[in-house]
Amino acid sequence: MLEDMVVRPEWVERKVAEINATWFEAYDRVYGIIRQPDGSSCWSAFGLWGPGRTAKLQCDSSASFSPAMFRRFVVPALTEQCERIPYTMYHLDGEHCIPHLDALLGIAKLGAIEWTPNPKVPGGGDPAWYPLYRRILAAGKSVQAIGVAEEQLVPLLDAVGGKGMYIM
Numbered sequence: 001m002l003e004d005m006v007v008r009p010e011w012v013e014r015k016v017a018e019i020n021a022t023w024f025e026a027y028d029r030v031y032g033i034i035r036q037p038d039g040s041s042c043w044s045a046f047g048l049w050g051p052g053r054t055a056k057l058q059c060d061s062s063a064s065f066s067p068a069m070f071r072r073f074v075v076p077a078l079t080e081q082c083e084r085i086p087y088t089m090y091h092l093d094g095e096h097c098i099p100h101l102d103a104l105l106g107i108a109k110l111g112a113i114e115w116t117p118n119p120k121v122p123g124g125g126d127p128a129w130y131p132l133y134r135r136i137l138a139a140g141k142s143v144q145a146i147g148v149a150e151e152q153l154v155p156l157l158d159a160v161g162g163k164g165m166y167i168m
Contacts (some may be wrong), residue, residue: 001061005069012073021075027055037077043089046114046144047168050087052146056114057081057088058162063096069084070100075107082109089144094118105139111165124168125152137164144168 004012031053035041042049043056080167082088087114090104104113110119113136119155125148133156136143142164148156153167 002064005065005073009072016073016077021079023081023157024147027085032167037049042046046091048087048089052087053085054087055081055085056091059095060091060093062100063094065100067103071103074100074127078104078110080109083108085113089114089142091116096099101132101135105136105141110141112142112144114146116146122151123147125149126155127159130156134163137161142166
C-alpha cells in the first residue's frame with residue numbers, strides 16, 4: 001500500500017473510496033440491529049455511547065504516512081464518515097500518529113479524539129500528555145484519556161479541566 005501511495009496514488013484514492021462505501025454499508029446494517037428505540041447506539045470497544053449514530057474511527061497504519069499522505073488519503077474518508085455519523089471519536093494510536101493531529105483537528109464534525117500512548121511511554125494520565133489534551137480541547141473536540149491511574153485523576157483534571165474529558 002505504501003508503495004502504491006507513491007507510484008499510483010489515484011488508484012489508492014479510488015480504493016479508499018470503495019472501502020469507505022463498503023464500510024458505510026456495513027455500518028448501516030449493524031446500526032439497524034443495535035440502535036435503541038430512541039436512535040441511540042454504542043461502540044463498545046471504547047465504551048462510547050451517543051444519542052444517535054456513533055462510531056470510533058481510526059487508521060493505525062497512518063503511523064507510516066507523512067502528514068501530506070494522511071491529508072490526501074485518509075482525511076477525505078474520515079471527513080465523509082464524520083459528516084454521515086454525528087457522534088465520532090478518532091483513535092489516535094501512538095506517538096508516530098501525533099503529526100496528523102492538525103489534520104484531525106481540522107475535520108469540523110469530528111467530535112472527539114482518543115489518545116493511546118505507546119506501551120513504552122508514560123500512560124494516558126501522565127503530565128507529559130497534558131499539552132496534547134489541552135490542544136485537542138482548545139480545538140473544540142472532546143478527549144478520551146485511557147490508562148489513567150487513580151492517583152493521576154485529580155492532577156489531570158486540575159491541569160486540563162473536566163469539560164470534554166472522558167477518562168478511563
